[in-house]
Amino acid sequence: xQEVTQIPAALSVPEGENLVLNCSFTDSAIYNLQWFxxxxxxxxxxxxxxQSSQREQTSGRLNASLDKSSGRSxxxxxxxxxxxxxxxxxxxxxxxxxxxxxxxxxxxxxxx
Amino acid sequence: DTGVSQxxxxxxxxxxxxxxxxxxxxxxxNRLYWYRQTLGQGPExxxxxxNEAQLEKSxxxxxxxxxxxxxxxxxxxxxxxxxxxxxxxxxxxxxxRGGRRNTEAFxxxxxxxxxx
Numbered sequence: 001x002q003e004v005t006q007i008p009a010a011l012s013v014p015e016g017e018n019l020v021l022n023c024s025f026t027d028s029a030i031y032n033l034q035w036f037x038x039x040x041x042x043x044x045x046x047x048x049x050x051q052s053s054q055r056e057q058t059s060g061r062l063n064a065s066l067d068k069s070s071g072r073s074x075x076x077x078x079x080x081x082x083x084x085x086x087x088x089x090x091x092x093x094x095x096x097x098x099x100x101x102x103x104x105x106x107x108x109x110x111x112x
Numbered sequence: 113d114t115g116v117s118q119x120x121x122x123x124x125x126x127x128x129x130x131x132x133x134x135x136x137x138x139x140x141x142n143r144l145y146w147y148r149q150t151l152g153q154g155p156e157x158x159x160x161x162x163n164e165a166q167l168e169k170s171x172x173x174x175x176x177x178x179x180x181x182x183x184x185x186x187x188x189x190x191x192x193x194x195x196x197x198x199x200x201x202x203x204x205x206x207x208x209r210g211g212r213r214n215t216e217a218f219x220x221x222x223x224x225x226x227x228x
Contacts, residue, residue: 004154044155046219100157
């Protein structure tokens with residue numbers, strides 16, 4: 001059974017700091033990995049999708065890497081801003097059409 | 113707005129009542145998923161449709177839960193005889209038919225259910 005763990009559970013940083021969020025998964029046989037952002041009481045917004053054959057994806061100040069063999073992914077946020085404050089979730093998919101298996105998320109607070 | 117739409121956004125119901133939620137996926141997305149999320153946890157899978165066929169159901173989906181996608185477009189999730197433990201955020205997601213990003217999931221804003 002696939003299990004996804006995210007570390008740390010919560011993180012508080014001053015504005016402008018670069019930060020890394022970690023995601024690990026127990027079964028390396030995945031099709032892709034997706035990072036999401038969730039604001040309080042809201043749905044999920046897709047940030048980055050990494051196919052299993054890829055090593056990383058970038059979007060603006062966000063960079064996600066994937067090491068499938070070791071079962072790890074990181075989300076790097078550069079020059080953090082108060083507007084980045086949210087819960088960040090990672091999820092993996094085993095094959096096309098399969099369900100997402102989520103971690104519990106990292107709650108990020110960026111202080112101005 | 114061409115995103116995933118969920119209604120209602122909030123629902124408060126008394127224990128024992130039935131509730132129904134609706135999800136309208138992104139147009140032409142053939143895959144539709146329901147998830148449930150409780151406070152402090154990531155979403156947990158409930159059920160999956162490809163077009164109108166329900167292909168997978170989680171063990172979380174007890175006999176009191178039923179989902180339909182009658183014409184392969186919108187979907188409904190019904191909970192009968194609600195219990196306090198059903199209180200959660202119910203999320204709907206859809207994925208496109210093909211292409212390289214054909215597993216990318218797009219989520220709606222969710223329906224927050226409170227059973228009192």
